Amino acid sequence: MVFGSGGRRRAFLAGVAGAATATAGCLGNVRNLLGRQGVDQLSLSIATLPASEDPYAVRIATRLADNLRASGIETMVDPVRPDVLFRDILINQDFDLYVARYPSHGAPDELRSMLYSPYAEESGWQNPFGFTDLTLDDLLDQQRSTEGADRIGMIHEIQRRVVREQPFTVVCFPDHLGAVRDDRFDGWPPGGPGRPPDYFRLHRVGSETTLQLLLGNDRITRNRNPIAVEYRNQGKFTGLLYDPLVWPGREDVEASPDPIPWLARTVAWEGDETLSATVQVRETPWHDGEPVTAEDVAFTYEFLGDTSLGEFETPVPTPWRRGRVSLVDATDVLDDRRIRIAFTTRNRSVARRALVVPILPRHIWRERTDPADIAGIELGGPTTQALVASNEAAVGSGPLQFVDGDAGESLSLEAFPDHFLYTGRNENIPDRLSEERPFDRIEFTVAPSHDAVVQILSDDGADAAADGLRASVVPRIVRDDDVSLTTRATASFYHIGYNCRRAPLVDPNFRRTIARHIDRETAVLDSLEGYGIPSEAPLKGQWVPDNLLWDGEANLPFFGTDGEFDEEAAMEAFQEAGYQYDGDRLIRRETT
Amino acid sequence: MRLVFVVGQLVGSVVLLLAFTTVIVVGRDRIVETRREYRQRFAAAAPYVGLLGVVLVANKIARDIGPDLSWLVGIRITGWLERIDGLLLWPFFPDDTPQAVVWLQSMATPELTAYFSFVYVYGYVYLLVFPLVAYFALSRPEPLRRTIVAYGTNYLVGVLCYVVFVAYGPRNLLAEQAEGLLFSQYTQYQFVTDAVNHETNVFPSLHTSMAVTAALLAWTTREEYPLWVPVAVALAVSVVVSTMYLGIHWATDAIFGALLAWFSVRVGTRFEETPPTLDGARRRFSTLLSVISGRTR
Known part of the structure; x- marks a missing residue:
């Protein structure tokens, strides 16, 4: 809040005070007036x-x-x-x-x-x-x-x-407004691609194996840190690179929107007074070849609760998905593939929210617990490197892996062939998501505006808008027979x-x-x-x-x-x- | 691909326009003479061209890191620009003063939008390049040197302002009243403008300052090229209006752009005999210091 002319007023009063003292006049009144603060427009x-x-x-x-x-x-x-x-x-x-x-x-x-x-x-x-x-x-x-x-x-x-x-x-x-073409890929969900599982519902029509998508903003091309709150909205794109244990179902697509067990092969709920779940982790590697283990899952919940892992006096929790992490009371690694998670709630549907956080590779993120600094100078405030890392070459376990990126311009992701979706270790995942691999690669290109997104789609330069579009482009979309408008309600x-x-x-x-x-x-x-x-x-x-x-x-x-x-x-x-x-x-x- | 296509179209059209005006305005005699003497002319302008090269490289670097730096240290003035703009038309509409840009856009027609979009992209490039060609064809080197220094000054001061002041144009704030007409109507141009500029670089308007600079320079060579004066002035006015009409700049940006143009031409004229050097700058700076310290003593 800025107050403008207060200083001037005080200077004026000081002048008045000077004059008053000089004449030794009504000094008492002036002192009473000066002792009060001035007022100003808010x-x-x-x-x-x-x-x-x-x-x-x-x-x-x-x-x-x-x-x-x-x-x-x-x-x-x-x-x-x-x-x-x-x-x-x-x-x-x-x-x-x-x-x-x-x-x-x-x-x-x-x-x-x-x-x-x-x-x-x-x-x-x-x-x-x-x-x-x-x-x-x-x-x-x-x-x-x-x-x-x-x-x-x-x-x-x-x-x-x-x-x-x-x-x-x-x-x-x-409303979330999307624009899609269906001459190379179809099966677009309402509003166009949203949460990561949506991408695997697509169906390839022709022989093209690269999916071309247009971005309305360039945040994912600059930063791929799944917990950097200033760059993440709903984590739609980092969700392609990092797997959670479970994806929630989509109410607008399916009749019975059951949660999709993702990195978790099974989730067995136990207990009544204190709720816990034993999670069986799928056999799948990180993008760098290391195996994903139950240790990584335990590490993720501990790390998101305090990204300094106890090095700071006060914990530095993740700024993104914090509420979900707070639902986890304790974790207990049973063996390489199994982990028991105890919750702070008795309500299963609430507890399930905790399972939708990106699981991070321990061998990479445990190195990021130090205080963030610039050229060796620590800046004030409790900040760890994990929160400020731009994580451009993201290593996750997701169905897509990072190939190449140009900040502000583009991002290329490639299907990760060892992912459980593609290796047959896909028990409990609905068939529609795993029966075919609709694309081998996704090219994201940043368009300078939403008008430009529609223009590129009209020129057949891409398959769909990856983000929601502004309403003013609706007439342009509707005018073009090859580009379809698709909408969904949002929360x-x-x-x-x-x-x-x-x-x-x-x-x-x-x-x-x-x-x-x-x-x-x-x-x-x-x-x-x-x-x-x-x-x-x-x-x-x-x-x-x-x-x-x-x-x-x-x-x-x-x-x-x-x-x-x-x-x-x-x-x-x-x-x-x-x-x-x-x-x-x-x-x-x-x-x- | 898209960018290459649009740029190709731009270069092609501007070269055609240039060739046409060169024949008419410069004339056959000067062209023949220039073909004979081009080596000497290059030599006479070389140090200035080198200077412009340095400025353009500095400009490129500053534009790459500028936006990030500017969000860290710059002053956010979008709100102030809106307030000042809202007062500009007060003398004409004292009761209910409209925003300058909104008022301008209230007169929009498809033909005007087409014209101003064309002027903003093609007319602007042509207006800046033609003086370089035409002054190269003059036997005396001063006009060309003046032009190069003036252009360089525009860029240097402009880029400095872009770091110090962060602001968005009217299309980004008055979204309901002012439209980014260029980009919604002629989307293809956005691929070019987006590649060369950043949307927070609005204060001052470099489009305005460069265009007005070209027009002021045209006046200084009215004896040699009388035909160029009305063309340059008409184009410059159109470019200035287009920056506001298209919702890209505030009227305040245009006003400061025009002031910058005037300043740049003064600098250009000052240095048309000897190019500005680092040494000279240091000398002037120490003179300035001694003057200041002399005064305070």
Whole structure:
């Protein structure tokens, strides 16, 4: 927060004071006045992505900024490159407000990562807001050990509290728009390729064995570290290189979306009071030829819990997938192929989330526990090399291996012939995923824009867009008979994040009033061009309580109607919350 | 492949345009004379060309590491540019002042978009290259030297600003009101612009500064090439408008670009007799220091 003219005011007062002393006049009054701090217009900055990276986020941010300005708050939108933005928000915690997408998978337990008080000092998507609420903490812990209707009720209560306290404001769920050609490969899932198993559902039509995909952003070409939070969104691409124990099923593709045992050949659940699972690890090598063992699995959970492996005074947990790792209580290696994992929850569906983390090769990552430094100089803050490594030549156990890459331009991956999908050691994996090898190679090319993605597809230069596309290219896709539009609903949502560590954002009443500056219907209609659904709750379906189901009006309703902002109502609300105005400027005491 | 194709098309068209204007503007006599004297002319311009080479290499390096460096140490000014731009049209619309770029785009037609896209890519390259050809065909070396120094200054100052200031253009902030018309309508050009520039390099507009530089230089050679003056001015104005019309630059970027052009031409004129050298820079710097210390004493 920046306060502008305070210094000048003080200098002026100092001048007045000088004159007053010289005339030995009403010194007492001047001293009383000087002892008080000056006031200044409140100014806020909204960090977001530039339109070339995410047109929806910047549109929502500029609308919010316009309305806040009308309410007398000096507001500036600051578009920032993705890795810099996420470093600012998730690691340095240096922001006022931001507008971005939360990379959700729709699991209610994610709310615990987002809001759990003890996470406020950690980096990553866990509590970036610095929000603290003891009652909420209890609820977030309890929902992990309950099941059925009780748990649903608890999740409802958590969301009612979230909407009441507004640590963040949910705006909408965007649709994922994909564009594909099916003259070389078909069997594309709705929305185009998403999670790694989707790639193996493809079916080769012609003789071409290289799959050409277009990237809308270049993050995977620059950094392939599966736990570098500022470069990862949902880990779609690192998931091709690193295997988890289990992949969740896809609800929109299959009738019974059973989890797919992946690196785990079998998972045997045991216990009732304390839940644990014995995992049989498949026989498969790392990309460098070393065998994958149960030791690697045990190492991964220990390492993600503390990437310094005890070398630092305080643990340095992974900033990505932190919530999932926290579900593991202990691991016990039974033999080379078997490991028992004990969980901190009794709920099996929650515990299963812990099995979806990238398993890392111990012989490579155990060397990355040292403090991160630049040319031998350690930088402040608890950071290990594991968190800052760009890991360009990634060695995982995934079905694809790294071949070649050009930062900012392209990435080539090749099918890893020794992977269990291709060597017949594929028990319990649905046939559709393993009966054929649809491609030998994937070439990812970074396109300069989403318009360029569609142009290249039209020119037959690629098979599909690897990421979601912006709505403005839909007419171009529809005009071309060879390129098809495909969409799916997503669990990730646009939200306004508040830095609850900073005044006045620390005040829930202030946040609640800001939340009423955004019109969700207009945001979806204009900013998302209709491709999305408005929402006030962060979850979907059965997890949303009745009073938070979207019915055209939010519980914290927009000031105004049909997108027309009513600044008088907003100013009144700020005043009711205890804020003061000087004319039409919202003023606050200087804090510096 | 795509890039090669678009660049090939660009080079082909510009060479054709150049050949055509060279015959008309430069004239047969000068061409014949240049063919006779090209060795001496090269010799007279050689140190300057070397200088331009150094600048271009430095520029390439700076552009490669620039964006990363600039996010680390640079000042983020997108918000400020938007605020300043929002005030520029105040004298004309005191009640409800529109954003300069949004106002310009409100007049968009498909024909105008085609014209400005063409000018932004082809017209710009042509406007910059033609003076080099035309001034090489003059018997006195000063105009060519002036041009090279002015171009070099533009690049040096521009790249320095790109490191110090990080900003996105209007198409990246006012996404709902201002469209990146060039890239949504003529997507193929993006493969070229993306290869030579970075989207956070907006302040100041080098397109504007280089184009205005070419026009100012055209005025300094109005005696030799009277026909070139109106062409250069018309093209330069079009290029300046196109940077804003296409949503790539803020009006503020264009204004500072024009100031940079004026400064660069001054520098060019100053050094048309002797090329700027490191030694000279050091001398000037020590003079400056002694002047400052003399004053404070």
